[in-house]
Amino acid sequence: MNTGSSLLRSVVGSGGARGTAASISRREAWLRRLPLLPAFVYVVLVTQIPFALTVYYSFFSWNLLKEGSFRFSGLDNYARLLTDEGIRTAVLNTVVLTFSVIAISVVLGMAVATLLNSEVLGKGLMRTLMIAPFLIMPTAGALIWKDTLLNPLFGLLPNLLTPFGLGRVDWVNRFPMATVVAVEVWRWTPFMMLIILAGLQSQNPEVLEAARVDGATPFQAFRRITLPLVRPFVELGALLGSLFVVQTFDSIYMLTYGGPGQDTTNIPFLLYFVAFQGFNIGQASAIGVVAVIMTTIVATLGLRTLFSIFQVEARR
Amino acid sequence: MTNGDIRSPNRGRATPRHVIAGVLGLLIAVVGTACAGANSGGATTTLTVASVQNDAMTDLKKLVPDFQSAHPNIKVNIVTLPEDQVRQQVTQDVAAKSGRYDLFTIGTYEVPLWAKKGWIENLAPYIAKDSAYDSSDLIPGIKSALSYKNDLYAVPFYGESSMLMYRKDMLAAKNITMPDHPTWDQVAAAAKAVNSSTVSGICLRGLPGWGEQLAPLDTVVNTYGGRWFDMNWNAQLNTPAWKDAVTFYVNLLKTAGEPAAGNAGFTECLNAYNAGKVAMWYDATVAASFFTGDAAKNSGYAYAPTKVKDWSGWLWAWSLGMPSSSSKKDAAWTFMSWATSKEYMKLVGTKLGWARVAPGTRTSTYAIPEYKAASAGFAQVTLDSIAHADVNHPTVDPVPYIGVQYVDIDEFQQLGDQVSQEFAKVIAGSQTVDQALQKAQALAAAVGKIYQK
Numbered sequence: 001m002n003t004g005s006s007l008l009r010s011v012v013g014s015g016g017a018r019g020t021a022a023s024i025s026r027r028e029a030w031l032r033r034l035p036l037l038p039a040f041v042y043v044v045l046v047t048q049i050p051f052a053l054t055v056y057y058s059f060f061s062w063n064l065l066k067e068g069s070f071r072f073s074g075l076d077n078y079a080r081l082l083t084d085e086g087i088r089t090a091v092l093n094t095v096v097l098t099f100s101v102i103a104i105s106v107v108l109g110m111a112v113a114t115l116l117n118s119e120v121l122g123k124g125l126m127r128t129l130m131i132a133p134f135l136i137m138p139t140a141g142a143l144i145w146k147d148t149l150l151n152p153l154f155g156l157l158p159n160l161l162t163p164f165g166l167g168r169v170d171w172v173n174r175f176p177m178a179t180v181v182a183v184e185v186w187r188w189t190p191f192m193m194l195i196i197l198a199g200l201q202s203q204n205p206e207v208l209e210a211a212r213v214d215g216a217t218p219f220q221a222f223r224r225i226t227l228p229l230v231r232p233f234v235e236l237g238a239l240l241g242s243l244f245v246v247q248t249f250d251s252i253y254m255l256t257y258g259g260p261g262q263d264t265t266n267i268p269f270l271l272y273f274v275a276f277q278g279f280n281i282g283q284a285s286a287i288g289v290v291a292v293i294m295t296t297i298v299a300t301l302g303l304r305t306l307f308s309i310f311q312v313e314a315r316r
Numbered sequence: 317m318t319n320g321d322i323r324s325p326n327r328g329r330a331t332p333r334h335v336i337a338g339v340l341g342l343l344i345a346v347v348g349t350a351c352a353g354a355n356s357g358g359a360t361t362t363l364t365v366a367s368v369q370n371d372a373m374t375d376l377k378k379l380v381p382d383f384q385s386a387h388p389n390i391k392v393n394i395v396t397l398p399e400d401q402v403r404q405q406v407t408q409d410v411a412a413k414s415g416r417y418d419l420f421t422i423g424t425y426e427v428p429l430w431a432k433k434g435w436i437e438n439l440a441p442y443i444a445k446d447s448a449y450d451s452s453d454l455i456p457g458i459k460s461a462l463s464y465k466n467d468l469y470a471v472p473f474y475g476e477s478s479m480l481m482y483r484k485d486m487l488a489a490k491n492i493t494m495p496d497h498p499t500w501d502q503v504a505a506a507a508k509a510v511n512s513s514t515v516s517g518i519c520l521r522g523l524p525g526w527g528e529q530l531a532p533l534d535t536v537v538n539t540y541g542g543r544w545f546d547m548n549w550n551a552q553l554n555t556p557a558w559k560d561a562v563t564f565y566v567n568l569l570k571t572a573g574e575p576a577a578g579n580a581g582f583t584e585c586l587n588a589y590n591a592g593k594v595a596m597w598y599d600a601t602v603a604a605s606f607f608t609g610d611a612a613k614n615s616g617y618a619y620a621p622t623k624v625k626d627w628s629g630w631l632w633a634w635s636l637g638m639p640s641s642s643s644k645k646d647a648a649w650t651f652m653s654w655a656t657s658k659e660y661m662k663l664v665g666t667k668l669g670w671a672r673v674a675p676g677t678r679t680s681t682y683a684i685p686e687y688k689a690a691s692a693g694f695a696q697v698t699l700d701s702i703a704h705a706d707v708n709h710p711t712v713d714p715v716p717y718i719g720v721q722y723v724d725i726d727e728f729q730q731l732g733d734q735v736s737q738e739f740a741k742v743i744a745g746s747q748t749v750d751q752a753l754q755k756a757q758a759l760a761a762a763v764g765k766i767y768q769k
Contacts, residue, residue, distance in 0.1 A: 064411040065726040067433055152576035173578035173744035259524050260578065260741035261755075262734075276404050278730035279411070 051292065058285035065279045077286035087287070089262045090270040096177065097266055098245045101184040102238050108185065109192025109237065110230075114222075116193070117200040134190040138250035145183045146172060146255050176256045176263045183251050188244075192237045199233030200226065232308055239302030246295055267291045361647040362391040366406050366420040368634055369396045372474045372674040373421065375664055376655055382663060383654055390647045399527065403729075410435045413641045419648050421634050422470060424461040424707065425722050431464035436637045440467040442649045449653045453678045457705045458633045461718075470637035471656040475676025476600045477629035477701030478535060478721075479694070480618040483611070486510055486595040500536065500564065500621045503596065507572035510595040517572030519594040520565065523581035524740040526732025531630055531721040532598055533739065535620060537561040539628035543711040544723045544760060549767040551760035553735075553753050561623075563749050566742050578744050600632070601701060604694040605671055617694045619701060625712045630721035631705035633676065661687075676702050716767070727763045734759050 061073035081087050116127055133141065149156050152170045161167055172179050203226060211221045249268040252258060258265035258273060265273070267287060275284035367373045377394050384392065395417075397405060406420045410430065422430070430436045443451050451459070451468060458475045462468055480503065482494055490509045495502065507517025521529045537543075542557035552558065569577045574588055586603055588594045590611045597603065598621065607615060620629035636652040638645060654660060661681050664673045670690035673681060675698055681687055682699050691698075710720040718724045722732060738752040 063726070064408065065429075151579070168575055170576045170578055170744065173576075173740065174746070176744075257524060257737075259737040260744050260746060261737050261752075263741070263746070273730070273733070277733055278727070279407065 054285045054288050054292075057281055058289050060282045062282040063278070063280050073282065077283050078290075080283065081286060081290060086262060086265075087270065090265050090267050093177070093262075093264060094246060094266040097181060097184070097248060097264075098242050100181050101188055101245045101248075102242050104181070104185045105188040105192045105241065106196075106234055106238055108189045110196050110234070112189065112193045113196040113200055114226075116197055130193060131190045133186050134188075134194075136187075138187065139254055141187060142183055142251035142254035145179075145186075145251075150179065172255055173260055176260060180248075180252055180255055180264050183255065184245060184248060187251075188241050191241060192234075195233050195237040195240075196230055199230035203229055232305060235305045236302065239298060239305055242298055243295060243302060246291075246298065267294075360389050360391055361644050362393065363418045363644060363647055363651055364416065365392060365394045365636075365651075366402055366409070366417040367394050367396045368402045368421045369398050370474070370634070371672070372634070375668055375672055375674075376473070379660075379663060379667065382667075383651065386654075387650060390650060392651055410639050410641075413639070415639070415641055415643075417639070418642050418644050419636055419638050419652060421473065422637050423635070424458075424631060424633050425719065425724060425728075427462050427470045427635065427637065428464050428718060428724055429726060430637070431469040434640055436469050437640045437642070437645060438464075438467050438469055439471065439649070442645075442653070443468060446649070446653055449657065450680075453658065453680050455677065455679055455699065455702050457631055457702045457707075458677060461631055461633060461707045462635055470635035471652055472633040472635045472677040473656055474602075474635075474674040475631075475633040475702055476602045477631055477676070477698065477705050478532065478599060478620050479601050479604075479629060479697050479701055480596060480598050480621055481589065481604060481607075481694075482506075482596040482616050482618070483592070483614050484616045485610075485614045486515065487616075494616060494618050497619050497626075498621045500539070500623050503598070503621045504564070504568050504572070507568060507596060511572040515592065516574045516588070516594045518568065518596040518598065519574045519580065519585035519588050520569055520577070520598055521581055521585065522569060522573075522577035522740065522743045523579060523584070524733065524736040525581075526722060526729060526736055528581045528736070529739060530732050530736040531632075533562070533565050533736075534721040535628045535630050536565050536623075538711045538720065539621075539623045539625045540564070541624045541712040543713055543715045545716060545764050545767075547714055547716050549716060549764040551757050551764045553757040553760050558753055559749060562739060562742070562753065566739070566749060569743060578740055601629075601694060601698040602675060604698075605675065605691065615693060617697045619697060627701070627704040627706075629701040629705050631702060631707055632721070725763070725767070727766065731759055731763050 058077050059072060059074060060070055061076060062070045112130055116123060116130070120126070136144075147155070150158070150171045152158050152168050157171070158167050158169060161169070207225060208221055211225055212218075216224070247268050248266060249272065252264055252266060252269050253272070256264045258269045268291065271284050271287045271291065274280050274287060278284075367376070373394070373396060377396070380392050380394065384390070396402075402421065403426075406417060406422065407426075408414075409416045410420075422436075427436070431438070443449055454472060455475060457477075458472045459468065462470045462472060480494070480498060487494060487506060487510060490506075492506045492509060494506065498506075503518065509517075511517035521532050523529055537558055540557045540561035542555060542561055543552050546552055574580050574585065574594055580588070582599060582603070585594070585597055585599060586606055589597045589603075590606075590608050592610055604615065604617060620627070622628050636655060638648040638652070642648060656677065658678060658680055661673050661678065661684070665684065665686055670684075670686045673687055673690075675681070675691070675695075679699070682695055688695060705720055707718045707720055707724075710718075719728075722728055735756040738747070738755050741747045742749055742752045
């Protein structure tokens with residue numbers, strides 16, 4: 001822990017310089033930071049001011065379509081978050097979507113990473129192909145899934161499944177959440193694979209060799225040696241992934257438009273819907289604020305894991 | 317090709333005129349308020365038009381040079397966007413009075429709402445001054461839909477109602493003749509009779525959205541005697557009329573409708589009909605002008621099917637309106653009156669072909685022999701349906717709102733989409749009509765409360 005945190009400090013910056021800081025005057029320290037100022041101002045301008053405005057609007061009852069509707073309403077918008085059934089459904093959908101996408105893509109990513117870490121023919125080509133889904137724009141990817149693969153009339157999958165009597169199944173409408181999860185898993189598996197693969201490649205093959213000599217089965221070696229090693233990488237992948245999956249919008253908009261009913265409406269889609277179909281800026285702002293708080297909690301956990309990996313790296 | 321995503325770096329700032337003149341020639345972009353700089357000089361006025369993306373508007377874009385050669389001091393930039401986008405962009409622009417657009421295409425849904433708020437300009441004074449603009453020639457149904465307190469607030473560029481289109485050859489093979497004014501029961505019987513493993517009986521929109529699935533479904537509800545609200549704004553979606561209408565629509569889709577109904581909107585149905593995969597189709601009157609091959613040769617057209625109420629066709633018009641905050645109203649009127657004039661219809665006809673003339677706006681269009689020849693089968697049905705569609709009396713029982721296939725209140729975009737999603741779930745087989753209507757009733761009741769105060 002000690003070595004880790006001192007290393008961390010030197011990575012993060014200013015704090016680590018304290019040791020020799022006595023010799024550097026305050027003025028000089030500020031001069032050193034000066035070149036960072038434009039970036040700092042930019043970040044404040046494009047992130048903090050809009051956020052502050054969003055928080056401000058969230059305390060107002062403001063519908064863009066209603067003249068004179070702009071008036072202070074205290075915590076009404078937040079109270080509605082707790083009572084409105086539609087919003088509860090969206091929160092639940094977000095949790096279900098995020099959890100299942102991350103769980104499935106971690107398992108698949110682990111499997112593919114293990115495969116690519118071993119000596120197989122055409123490894124380079126395979127790796128490139130595996131990464132491809134992550135590089136396709138979400139909107140384009142969702143459209144390909146919806147129209148080329150899953151369309152019940154001319155899609156590839158229904159055609160392949162015709163011999164099994166599943167030729168005319170309308171997957172997107174019949175199993176909306178499963179479809180969105182499948183598309184997102186397809187997108188996020190490469191991400192998980194890349195991170196876990198990085199972990200696997202840091203493993204010393206001699207350790208596994210020694211385990212084999214000691215009579216461990218491949219499964220035992222994986223379970224007792226490989227898995228503990230890549231665990232922080234899995235955690236990191238899962239947490240970073242969930243940050244993005246929580247915000248899934250493109251594929252839901254393209255695939256299901258939040259439906260049928262409310263079956264695939266998650267928080268970002270609900271926000272879009274309230275803001276741009278209902279033009280209810282106050283309510284949408286409150287949803288946005290809650291979404292930011294939720295994401296921040298996940299992000300904090302994610303960053304902690306990131307640092308714990310540095311510590312592990314530092315110990316070796 | 318549109319250059320909509322190229323944005324001028326000077327957007328939002330007034331720039332010297334000579335720069336504007338040079339840059340604008342190259343960029344057909346969203347230049348927004350930068351144009352104000354050009355206007356103040358008084359030489360050239362630049363109009364930025366937000367337009368919905370459809371064939372009629374694409375043709376307008378092609379003919380803009382004709383307008384500019386007659387009016388060298390007015391420059392017109394048309395920004396085309398898909399329907400949902402244009403609605404969002406224009407709503408935000410006009411609500412925030414940001415003045416990004418000098419003209420926009422809006423539908424019959426927006427016009428009375430925005431006129432009431434004072435967001436769009438009353439066009440009556442302009443029409444009164446402009447003797448060449450014959451407003452009495454506009455088709456009555458459209459004219460009243462675009463008016464607020466008897467004054468026009470937008471001028472129609474394109475108008476439509478709904479009708480039943482059917483393949484005469486396919487129905488004849490089963491010895492069915494479709495009357496001019498069919499009932500829904502007759503249509504359902506015919507659909508079931510012609511339905512086979514290769515050809516579906518009828519195509520009806522199932523794609524959720526208030527402008528998609530809900531439009532035809534609403535006309536069914538209206539003719540079945542249903543309504544969204546009673547005169548005291550009590551939601552009426554739990555009434556037997558709604559249940560019967562929705563059950564009928566869903567059952568017809570299930571027994572004789574197109575496969576994958578949940579994905580089928582206007583475009584999907586058009587493709588299916590043109591490919592000969594459906595024998596009938598109930599949709600917008602404009603659809604007939606897109607028919608090709610056998611569909612164009614063998615189609616018959618009937619008025620919107622009915623149950624209790626006659627003339628159940630919907631009414632929609634894309635029209636041009638200008639924000640009341642605009643500083644270029646005279647130039648805007650010059651352009652919008654040109655684009656909706658009798659002369660423009662003739663210009664489209666002679667330059668691009670008579671089948672391309674935007675339907676449903678002027679009675680005089682239907683008297684042009686060339687246009688009559690190009691739209692032989694459906695011209696009369698279109699004209700009559702639009703003329704008989706009454707946005708003020710769309711239902712059997714009186715209603716406090718206007719609109720045939722929509723309710724003309726601010727909340728309807730959201731309400732309509734949500735209700736439509738519940739019906740989509742019924743079509744997908746994930747819930748019953750009763751469950752959907754129960755949720756829909758709760759949603760509508762919450763909206764109705766706003767108007768009961």
